Amino acid sequence: MTQYVLEMDSGEKRLNELGYKQELRREMTTGSLYFWAAHLAGPSWGPFASWCCAWLEIIGLTTAIGAQAYSATQAFQMFILIATGTNKGGGYFASRSVFVCMYMGITLIWAVLNTFALQFIALLNIISIWWQVIGGLLVIIMLPLVAPSTQTASSVFTHFETSPESTGISSVPYAVVLSVLLSNYCLYGYDAAAHLTEETKGADKTGPVAILSSIGIISVFGWAYYLALTFSIQDLDYLYSADNETAGVLVPAQIIYDAFHGRYHNSTGAVIFLFIIWGSFFFCGLSVTTTAARVVYAVSRDGCMPFSPVWRKVNPRNKVPTNAVWLCAAITMLLGLPILKMDIVFIAILSISTIGWVGGYAVPIFARLVMAEENFKPGPYYLGRARRPVCLVAFLWICYTCSVFLLPTSYPIRWKTFNYAPVALGVVLTLVMVWWALDARKWYKGPVRNIDVQNGNNQHPQSHH
Template sequence: MGHSQQEILQIPEMDSGEKRLNELGYKQELRREMTLFKTLAISFSTMTLFTGITPLYGSSLLYAGPASLVWGWVVVSFFTWFVGIAMAEICSSFPTTGSLYFWAAHLAGPKWGPFASWCCAWLETIGLVAGIGTQAYAGSQTLQSIILLCTGTNKGGGYFAPKWLFLLMYKLDLLTYVCFGGLVIVIMLPLVARTTQSASYVFTKFDTSSELTGVSSKPYAVILSFLVSQYSLYGYDAAAHLTEETKDADKNGPIAILCSIGIISVFGWAYILALTFSIQDFSYLYDTSNETAGAFVPAQILYDAFHGRYGSSTGAIILLFIIWGSFFFGGLSITTSAARVVYALSRDKGIPFSSVWRKIHPKHKVPSNAVWLCASICILLGLPILKVNVVFTAITSICTIGWVGGYAVPIFARMVMSDKNFKAGPFYLGKARRPVCLVAFLWICYTCSVFLLPVYYPINWDTFNYAPVALGVVLGLIMLWWVLDARKWFRGPVRNIDIQNEKV
């Protein structure tokens, strides 16, 4: 009738992450096979070296010069650690794929939990889906520069991809994400450049270019120059999205979050320094008649370095391919995270047609329908490329506000909740959690605010940052849905096992 004692002893011990998942009311559905290294690799590639810095480097350098850009990275890295540490503690306690919105629901308590979960889930979804678009756009921009340099440069009759072709490349990048070395550049670029800027130029030069940006206020210019760092230093929550697929996720999830921040803080600064030291002629970088049509500052820096040394752009093209590959793999990683969030929210019936998006591929055990949904939305998001020149600014702002804004909800809830109601995991802050969470929350509020600001003056249809309008409409509809309907049935994460049945 029963099992012998020897047979019982042969039953493998349940993974600590799976055990905690069951305690929270979820059964294991996804394949739990990722090691700490794999989770760290995906988390790091989501906030990878090139994908954040490269597309915004030129505009941030222009606002207030090299010193503000270089030291801005240090300042933003410092505050990012507070956010990461706060999230690592929560991740250790709640190692679930739903991550942020699951955390918000449990930390906010039974009264406010459903609303907190609803807000967090949609902010996170908006941020992640827009994040896929930022990778595709920046990757297409890099590819546009590669084609231009391969066909003879802007001065030599090279082919500069028009808007319709740029949109096509954007769509192909997105479809490729569905279907399928930073160190080299940091070391090589300053060595190749025939001349390099002095340390005083890189670390102390402050100069606004108001004639190009329209921004005459120095404090405002500094704030805008920090945007590249604030856009680059997030995405470490990717480790949390993968916790249901990670071994010992209550321990390895927090480690992956903090290691990702540490690696990108160091290498991101090194990449910024490498680009800045290698500048040959600051004003020429933005000249629309230069070899890269003034469209992509990092591409011009690479071209100047290699062409100046070897009389050829081959080296620049190779390194641009490396950068493009970074956007490629970064896009894959963000798509992975976005699909997991859509799957988790669908599992809890928080998205229209949830039964479709929560389906798991029978063979590969991945939410394939959710992946296709994310890619389709991003394709629609990129259609204004044909008519509007500030699409990337808007997508970047939407991505950052949604993604980072989603962090604020569980962190605020953790800050105000009673510690006796919190079941700590292996990573626990103890009495330090309130000051850490307060600094993290205030920094997130500041970050979201500055991405709503205009980035060029005078404001017209070509320079208008339409992110506030887009976010206002989308979030307004989501809140209206909550008031009229969702509040009546949405209760946050839905348990899919009976904990009592799991007890021995």
Template sequence: MDSNGRVASASEGEIREPADDGLDSGERRLNELGYKQELRREMTLFKTFAISFSTMTLFTGITPLYGSSLLYAGPATLVWGWVIVSFFTAFVAVAMAEICSSFPAYAGSQTLQSIILLSTGTNKDGGYLAPRGVFLAMYMGLTVIWAILNTFALDVIAFIDTISIWWQVIGGAVIVVLLPLVAKTTQSASYVFTHFETSESTGIRSKPYAVILSFLVSQYSLYGYDAAAHLTEETKGADINGPIAILSSLGIISVFGWAYILALTFSIQDPSYLYNTSNETAGTFVPAQILYDAFHGRYHNSSGAIVLLVVIWGSFFFGGLSITTSAARVVYALSRDGGIPFSRVWRKVHPKYKVPANAVWLCAVLCMLLGLPILKVNVVFTAITSICTIGWVGGYAVPIFARMVIPGKNFKPGPFFLGRASRPVCLVAFLWICYTCSVFLLPTQYPIKWDTFNYAPMALGIVLGLIMFWWLVDARKWFKGPVRNIGTSHDKV
């Protein structure tokens, strides 16, 4: 027996029983790492799963990038790309689940813009297409709402995200079943599963390169499941419930996401019309045009399309709320170790609601700043999705690489333990992360001009350059890693 009452020689896969000291297993592990419990540990398995599921969301990744991925290489690579990416992403999720056991926004505005356009007429009938200034205002308004809601107790967010699960599961099922039934004609199975076609409008002539870019919709959609890991300090039995929430979120989204892609692709009426800037949705949002064509073709009105777009927009709203929750916990954890400027401010916990409120608002302000280029640059969404994906998925690489190289004797496994399979799984996961981060830095259109340039490499270079500069001139002198705070004042660094 070790000092915590666990069986030292427990075999792989066996649940190790905690000591009967009255502490939650997650709080005990937190104390072992040198941190005192500061946030409320009141999240159950279902609540943690709700936030993790809502962070991924069923529609937020697929809906905004569906059109561009379809354009690059046709339906076959879009459909099968989801299956391939799901397979490799599972390695990352399993690796993160083992580590956890041991330790949206722009597209939402885009969907809202389509709802307003179809509700006030169409692009052909004088409907209102929000200009860039109004679009930016919608984007910022949503961000502020998410920040306000996240300032309250986490239990409020968990309740909202519980609604989110049913909203997305029921709404997603309705869309997947109803859309192909409503469409007057449907595409053949051979078109959906085997048709490959590159588009001259992208300027990309290389077929392998087009396939790589077509996979981006899947790579962007299938992340965020690690939100459960960010909430471990607030989750009961986090060493068990965290991994379950991670794996179940990815599994459900993988299945439902593929069904959603199939429903959209089978329901396409005229592929060439989807991107026409003079069509009913001004060629701005391919899924909205697919919904419009299906319902207008059958019923000669767009009411059904608007209702389903509201369902999709609700998914964006819930996703943005959960992403804000998750991001704030990352900022809080970093600032608790003194790892970012003004850490004393960002690590403060609201005295009543016990949430890192300052960290929430920091994330909201940064999110709004990222949206400012909307006013001038047409390809800002590509840059935003690239930066977000690289930052989020790239963050997985650090603990996974550490788990891969750390000596086994220095790793204390939790109840979810891969045993000898751990290093091979981590290797595949790490290589997949490196590949994913690399492809999001590639140009997405040719020829490369100011209005088609992928600004993600530039933005990433600036951020990394500033961090390196800060490290060389200052941070290396005082930042030593985790800061134990058990038995110390919260205000000490």
């Protein structure tokens, strides 16, 4: 996830440099999406639009930390298993309880790191970029070269694998529908830079540049990574076997192991590659934790959350929303407890995080689609005549992909294969809407402008930097 170096300044100095009018025109907050929703929906519908978007962001981001923690833990589990001898050679396979402990541990590490000053987080983000660029290129280039044999282009681009023995799914059209899950899960979060615009200079330009460059990098690297994996498959049926070297738990780990063991008859290269992949999950989870805390802080600053005064407090020394960070970590750890009983919990966490975060994009996009053009003031980046077709396609795509994440991924449907995302998401969103109807609509008027906060109308920690 692309980040950039944060340049800190006091609110007063920034206002003096940029001028009151320019700062007012920027109108950015750490909440990004829900602030955009309020601005684009107008004074009548703005509060409701920002309320819905804010809660979708909160749901998506807090559960996204859990999704990253689970993925990182699973990669580390495979790293240990292969390094100690594999499933066939007596290697150590972490039990459910140990898995959950590792899940909790990595969440705590992210929380601790996010309590340090923003300059330290910025340094870690720079390390993250180079780790993922260099490590990603290494995996993408080396894996197909190491593999003893590679799949044909026809097989990679035309074959549909449903794996009915392990998934219970034999319908190719249904497999095609579900195929958007992985790509859509990977292709979100590119607005992370926007959540930090209050902490950067020239946000009206650096924010969009960071978002666009992130989309480009993720698309190119993600596509290349998937191609490297699929071309390097040695035995398609063996990937899903519970008796293979990775116990049938993580298909990419088995692909990497088969490639290196087939070529060099040892697992050293696979261990190195899995460590690279684990590092990518680690840095991504760290970044998501940073983003989630910023959104919780921003939403609490506007009074949207229970006990908002607690979550909007900022550490006076490090200038970070420490309470918000630990709230996100606590929610993530609670989400991980059901893993002790069911693996399907990961599917639910992943589904909820994607629906919440991607669904949050739909609110400002729809508002932009229907708003009167004379009410919109273009910034440095403007789509012009392409704005409505692009918004329409984006909105419909979001509706489709969010619907897919509510579908079962395994059959027959039992307690251990049921996708609990619709139930969990339905309960939370119902409570949020009931709160709005009975109480919040009477007092919530939309997000607080940073300009208002800096003039002393509300507490705004970034203004004290």
